[in-house]
Amino acid sequence: MDDNDIIRLFNERNETALSELSLKYDTYFMSVAEKIVCNHEDSKICVNDAYLKTWESIPPAKPNVLRAFVGKLVKNAAVNMLRADNAQKRGGGEFTLVLDELGEFISDGKTAEDCFEEAQITEEINKFLWKRSEFNRRVFLLRYWYCESVSEIAKELSVSEHKVSMSLYRTRLGLKAHLVKEGYTL
Amino acid sequence: MKKAEKMFMAINNVDERLIDEAKGSNEKPVLIRVEKHLPVKEIIAFAACFTVLAAGIFAAMRFRMNGAEPADSGTQISSPVIQTDTELQAILSELKPSDDIFDWFFNGVSGTGELRFYFGKDDSQGEIYHYMPVGRAPGGSIDYPQSYSEMEELIYKYFTDFSAEVFMKYVCHGTMTARPDGSYLVSVEDKHRAENNKNPLFIEADEKMYCRYWGIDELGKSLFNMAKITSQNDNAISFTYPYQDKYGNLHDKDGVIEYERDGWRLYQYMPLLDMDSYSINYSKLQVILKDLAPAETIANWFLMGNSGTGKIHKFLFPGSDTVHEYWQGVSAPDSKHKAPQTIDELKELMLEYFTQDSVDDYMKRVRKGTVMKASDGRDFVVFDVVEAPDKSPTDYPPFIEIDGNLYFWNAPQKQIGTPLYETADNIFERDDTIRFTYDRSYGDTVYNYVGGDLKFERGGWKVAARHTAWHSPNKINADIISDIGLTYSQLAEKRGELVANTHDGVLFKNGIGIYGWRSEKNGGFNGDGGLPNAGGCNIISEVKSFELLTNFMFPISIDNLCKLYGFIPVSDQTETELLDGYSASFKHRLYNNVTFTVNTGCTYGYIDEGSSWQITLNTDCIDAVPVI
Numbered sequence: 001m002d003d004n005d006i007i008r009l010f011n012e013r014n015e016t017a018l019s020e021l022s023l024k025y026d027t028y029f030m031s032v033a034e035k036i037v038c039n040h041e042d043s044k045i046c047v048n049d050a051y052l053k054t055w056e057s058i059p060p061a062k063p064n065v066l067r068a069f070v071g072k073l074v075k076n077a078a079v080n081m082l083r084a085d086n087a088q089k090r091g092g093g094e095f096t097l098v099l100d101e102l103g104e105f106i107s108d109g110k111t112a113e114d115c116f117e118e119a120q121i122t123e124e125i126n127k128f129l130w131k132r133s134e135f136n137r138r139v140f141l142l143r144y145w146y147c148e149s150v151s152e153i154a155k156e157l158s159v160s161e162h163k164v165s166m167s168l169y170r171t172r173l174g175l176k177a178h179l180v181k182e183g184y185t186l
Numbered sequence: 187m188k189k190a191e192k193m194f195m196a197i198n199n200v201d202e203r204l205i206d207e208a209k210g211s212n213e214k215p216v217l218i219r220v221e222k223h224l225p226v227k228e229i230i231a232f233a234a235c236f237t238v239l240a241a242g243i244f245a246a247m248r249f250r251m252n253g254a255e256p257a258d259s260g261t262q263i264s265s266p267v268i269q270t271d272t273e274l275q276a277i278l279s280e281l282k283p284s285d286d287i288f289d290w291f292f293n294g295v296s297g298t299g300e301l302r303f304y305f306g307k308d309d310s311q312g313e314i315y316h317y318m319p320v321g322r323a324p325g326g327s328i329d330y331p332q333s334y335s336e337m338e339e340l341i342y343k344y345f346t347d348f349s350a351e352v353f354m355k356y357v358c359h360g361t362m363t364a365r366p367d368g369s370y371l372v373s374v375e376d377k378h379r380a381e382n383n384k385n386p387l388f389i390e391a392d393e394k395m396y397c398r399y400w401g402i403d404e405l406g407k408s409l410f411n412m413a414k415i416t417s418q419n420d421n422a423i424s425f426t427y428p429y430q431d432k433y434g435n436l437h438d439k440d441g442v443i444e445y446e447r448d449g450w451r452l453y454q455y456m457p458l459l460d461m462d463s464y465s466i467n468y469s470k471l472q473v474i475l476k477d478l479a480p481a482e483t484i485a486n487w488f489l490m491g492n493s494g495t496g497k498i499h500k501f502l503f504p505g506s507d508t509v510h511e512y513w514q515g516v517s518a519p520d521s522k523h524k525a526p527q528t529i530d531e532l533k534e535l536m537l538e539y540f541t542q543d544s545v546d547d548y549m550k551r552v553r554k555g556t557v558m559k560a561s562d563g564r565d566f567v568v569f570d571v572v573e574a575p576d577k578s579p580t581d582y583p584p585f586i587e588i589d590g591n592l593y594f595w596n597a598p599q600k601q602i603g604t605p606l607y608e609t610a611d612n613i614f615e616r617d618d619t620i621r622f623t624y625d626r627s628y629g630d631t632v633y634n635y636v637g638g639d640l641k642f643e644r645g646g647w648k649v650a651a652r653h654t655a656w657h658s659p660n661k662i663n664a665d666i667i668s669d670i671g672l673t674y675s676q677l678a679e680k681r682g683e684l685v686a687n688t689h690d691g692v693l694f695k696n697g698i699g700i701y702g703w704r705s706e707k708n709g710g711f712n713g714d715g716g717l718p719n720a721g722g723c724n725i726i727s728e729v730k731s732f733e734l735l736t737n738f739m740f741p742i743s744i745d746n747l748c749k750l751y752g753f754i755p756v757s758d759q760t761e762t763e764l765l766d767g768y769s770a771s772f773k774h775r776l777y778n779n780v781t782f783t784v785n786t787g788c789t790y791g792y793i794d795e796g797s798s799w800q801i802t803l804n805t806d807c808i809d810a811v812p813v814i
Contacts, residue, residue, distance in 0.1 A: 064203055065203055065205065067206060071205060075198050098194065099190045099194060102193045102194055118195050121192075125200050129201075130201075138207060140208075141204055141205060142208050144197045145205055145208065146208065
């Protein structure tokens with residue numbers, strides 16, 4: 001079923017929307033969750049949690065890209081699960097590495113609650129990423145959104161791991177410079 | 187919440203289109219990749235069928251090329267050398283979208299957009315320019331950007347940040363007003379014209395972008411369907427194509443495509459390179475340098491001949507008591523290759539890494555010699571007397587062929603590989619070039635050497651040609667400077683007969699610039715002094731940049747002229763004078779007795795290849811010996 005049709009079902013409060021969503025994207029959502037919680041059962045809980053939130057969100061939400069919209073909710077659920085377990089560093093896999101990389105990228109040893117708000121930063125990240133090449137954008141998001149490893153990204157994009165690493169490095173530097181330029185204290 | 191988590195969650199909520207794009211939901215641009223390396227075993231096996239190895243290799247290359255399929259979308263071309271016009275056209279027709287986009291941006295002539303606007307205040311003088319408010323990109327998938335931010339977004343999408351920043355400087359701001367007939371009037375700030383000495387290609391009016399229409403529909407694939415290869419080297423193909431001007435006349439027009447980081451790209455001259463802006467840093471440069479393709483290491487190894495752990499052979503140089511060292515049988519840095527011992531072996535190895543043309547050019551540098559026995563039993567080498575075109579000792583040939591064997595000139599310093607670049611500084615980056623300086627010692631003196639150019643070619647980053655060329659390009663023409671101090675008769679002997687006598691000096695048949703003899707009356711170089719006087723010539727004027735600064739990349743900002751090429755502003759100039767003045771004067775660390783003054787073409791801190799220079803003997807050196 002077409003994404004627009006699924007969204008229409010949500011808007012009509014037709015519960016078939018959930019089964020259609022699951023039928024079409026369950027594998028994708030599971031892979032997103034498993035990158036973070038590293039556990040099939042937990043991932044399933046996260047995905048179901050996200051389905052529920054999707055049901056609650058649409059309407060009034062109008063997703064631009066349904067897969068990504070729900071994917072965000074899946075990731076939020078997965079991260080919340082790790083937090084609840086107080087085990088964010090034991091989530092293991094690429095998620096831990098991604099957090100480490102992001103930590104190094106912005107770390108100065110201080111907490112950041114009073115420095116920036118997520119929503120503002122997201123807006124700046126959007127602006128920044130739209131100015132990068134498609135390749136760099138994809139690499140960045142495959143790493144920091146999909147939590148894929150460098151080798152997985154290299155394979156997926158048919159480039160060398162070195163090129164992926166360089167792209168990530170360059171994009172991180174660029175993002176940092178952009179945020180600093182926009183007045184954020186990192 | 188920790189900072190990293192917060193950033194993670196911020197990234198988590200990015201635009202859904204970005205998330206979707208990352209998984210490849212959008213169409214991909216077509217990349218043409220050209221494999222540079224030829225399978226050596228295949229070549230050798232093939233060549234074995236022939237009696238002459240080199241001829242065999244060349245034939246193999248041709249065979250492979252002829253067997254290569256045209257560059258269809260996604261097809262890899264299996265040879266580094268494009269042999270036929272058809273192959274060229276296949277590349278041209280499949281240029282990456284960014285190339286078309288670039289051309290489209292620059293020329294604003296693509297698509298089927300309507301012409302709706304009249305241009306500016308010159309309308310009253312009958313000069314009407316047209317703009318296309320709407321048009322489709324060559325791929326048919328993108329509209330002309332309609333706002334400054336859309337333009338910016340599109341540019342950044344296809345080019346590196348640096349190029350995009352430079353490019354955006356072309357975008358001029360203007361204002362647009364409605365006319366009674368429904369068309370619009372667009373005017374552009376004059377200062378942009380003055381600064382760039384050219385008409386703007388883009389105009390932003392009321393937050394809309396307009397591209398200048400040049401009247402000739404020459405964009406896209408049709409532009410190149412008659413292209414003919416004229417020449418090519420490792421990273422560029424030059425060609426001609428038929429071009430119809432606005433009067434309907436047909437001309438041959440030159441085109442060049444260059445191989446850059448992302449594939450073939452139409453060459454574009456970007457006159458406002460801001461070389462102070464760079465996006466690569468030292469550590470990234472080191473990564474690149476360390477990961478240079480084997481060809482680079484090989485090239486360096488060939489050039490310097492002092493790498494590896496090979497056995498040193500010492501030879502007594504005839505006519506001198508100095509023992510010179512040569513390397514023989516040295517393993518290449520990649521440990522897979524032995525130093526070639528014959529010309530054929532060298533050719534074979536070179537062909538593995540470079541194109542035939544490059545190899546042919548390179549082989550010209552191999553000089554011949556003969557091994558002889560000294561009375562104490564040591565070997566020594568008698569060279570054929572082939573004087574280097576440049577007499578700098580650092581430019582001596584890196585190879586010597588002795589009775590069919592090759593020997594490497596042992597450079598005075600070990601400069602091979604990454605240690606060469608440990609002092610890399612002043613890094614500048616553009617789409618296809620990374621330039622930097624590094625320390626290099628001559629005897630006891632360490633210079634911040636300019637020449638760390640990396641060029642992105644078909645096979646990846648390479649040390650630029652200056653490192654492998656026989657005569658080192660990118661240098662100040664010492665021959666011109668050596669004319670300072672010569673008497674009229676000496677100059678006539680060196681530069682040929684007198685052809686003109688001007689107020690400023692004389693012109694010789696083979697001279698460069700105008701040679702003058704300024705007297706010291708009135709306390710300096712003032713007063714007429716054109717006609718030859720007794721003593722040495724003390725001023726040469728009208729020397730063009732490209733003659734004085736050979737193989738430099740123009741335009742050069744004054745700042746980089748100083749930073750990268752050893753020029754030093756004379757002490758009594760202000761920054762404003764240097765950047766905005768009619769002329770700017772410099773000293774150079776290698777030429778202490780003369781002052782260099784660039785007279786024209788130096789505007790807003792940039793010097794182009796046509797700028798005129800004046801080389802003046804310093805007043806305190808008038809009675810001194812010639813500077814060179």
